[in-house]
Amino acid sequence: MKSGIGARILALLPAVALIVAGCANNSTSNTPATPKVVRVLAVAGPETDALIKYAPEFEKATGITASIEQVARPLWGQRKVRELIEGAALYDVVMVGGGDDNTWVKYKAQVKDLSKLLPADQLSQVNLLDKFKIGDRVIGIPQYYNFPMLFYRKDLFENPAEQAAFKAKYGRDLVPPTSYEDMYQVAQFFNRPPNLYGFFIGGVDWSIYLDDTYFVYGLGGNYGDLTTKQLTLNTPEQKQALSWLGKFTALNPPGWQTENFFDGDTLMQNGKIAMYQNWFYIWKTFHDKMPDKIGMAPLIGKGAHLGAFVATIPNAAPSPEAGVKFIQWMMGATYQKEQAIETGDLPIRKDVLQDPDVRKALVGIEQFEKVLPNLQYNQTTWVGELSAGVSEAIFKVVKDGVSPDVAADWLQNEKFKGRKAIE
């Protein structure tokens, strides 16, 4: 008898579920068309933390709930492609990377043209908007700007004994370097193992590829040509970059081959290296913890790798209008100011960049402003695979003793034979 009642209750469950679902459908059909939720795909990190922290302001202003999903970096690549190429239609806003994703998003992604969806007065405030345009189409709006800088041991550079010794040896002042030759001399000068090493470059493939970009962009090169759509992996700039990487890695502390730039942060804080190049996210930490010990200077040369999350709206987004509202809030002056002060990243807006509070909070902003116009992005559509190949070529030079010219030719003519920059 008991089991009979149980069975009847179980049998009733689907009916109850149907009634509930029916009620839910009715309730949605009665509400106006305003979207309730904006779904954002983002990657874990301080910038996304800032979005989440200030999202209640967006929710209060629009009545739209911001569902910001943070995924781990390794999963991000596939998710972005699922949304922007395969049209998975799970998210209204998809954050992509500025330096590595820009080209494929421009040429391959199914995204809304934001020039038609965002007010012109807001768009006119965005610094470097052209970087995110293909023709007249605006494919995304950056959330912030970040890029690599050169960090050096300020205490050593300002030490009178070191200055005198350097001048005696090289006949010039010990100052932050402005050419690769200068930087190499300084690195050699301070290379005093095992207590101090001249330079640091992380050898893990994704990290050493980033260092390669600093040299390649600094020398005026790139990995592809947007006009011819061909790869440019054995240009003179590429060969010089490989040559410099070979020289600078020789002044690295032991173990660099399996380390990355985060290890560089630790080495720098512990006084083990004289210089290294890294994203300026670390500047806030250095400045707060050891303001007299570490200094910062712009990277050498003509360009620096563009770092930004760029907000795009997939063509297949379930609620593109909610996505537009979210991006409008994100690029608004209020959030841009809050974010800059919170994270230490540069705001994307020209007016916020001049805000006294922001300028006060961002120590070294004058240095950042020097680099801002030079930001570059990888001009190929398949950076993941390319960067692994570049890493292989670098190790041919630094480990196997292959000449930079041969390694660059191998990359262009063997490893990626038949491939194009824009595929």
Added chain:
Amino acid sequence: MRQAVRDLPPPIAGEGRAGGKVARRFLPTLREGRRARRLTGLGLTLPALIFVFAFMVYPVASLAILSFQEYAPLRSTVTSFAGLANYAWLVGSDLVHQSIWVTVVFTAASVAIEMGVGLAIAVLLAKLVVELRGQAGRLLTRLLGGVFILPFATPAIAGAIAWKTLLNPQFGPVDAILHTDIAWFAQFPLASVIVADAWKMTPFVLFLMFAAILSIEPEQYEAARLDGANGWQEFRYLTLPLILPVVAVTAAFRAVDAFTKIFDTVFVTTGGGPATDTQVFPLLIWRTTFDYLNFGHASALAVVAIIVSALLGASLLAIRRASST
């Protein structure tokens, strides 16, 4: 229906005709009962079958199909039939060859270390258990057991981070104690990864061996001692032959596991480097999938991994079968 079968009157001696009539009367009911039981069995198995099909057969079949297709969304959104092109790439790729070689060396070395060290500690631990009877002995055995299980219980990522910290040439305690500045993961990358993995997985082997040794009858050891066997002879001629089936199965199991699942330790400690010196097969599959987004190539690699895994698994079953006969 079971009730109906149970209600059949028992056959009575001398009532053959009458019994036959009864049997004929109940025969259709019996057949219905069998069919109903079969249907019930099928109904009960169906959820499991659906589960197996949806989560095992379908993904593997999709993977196999994708391995004959070209699909790299950053190149083209069109999935096209590629024939054996992905397998041809695999056969001709130096990266794949190197990765397989690295994985084979890693598997052989780590399994050998785990089996050797695990077995040695298991023998010593078993001896301790037998000889140290009483409260103190039990306490010591439990303590040692707890200590030995720790590496196995530590999450792989946490263990790898611990090893990376221990062997850091600048700040690591190992170099500090040895007064060296050896960059273990850079100078001896594969050996360091093998040691880190062996540290984690040896307890697994140890406890299987330990259980196998304790299952041997103590009388057999007493008899061996009466015959004048020393410790080594006891191990060589008594313990080892009796636990050999467990040793073989454990080694085969670990080989399958090491070949197909080594990922976390390498990912954290060396990232597959320096260059591609420690790029094990699962890491290569992961990179081809998530970094290069070349799903055709990645599927072909994964199919090869499944085949290797199946071959090792089949050898494991063969060993089990051989040891049980």
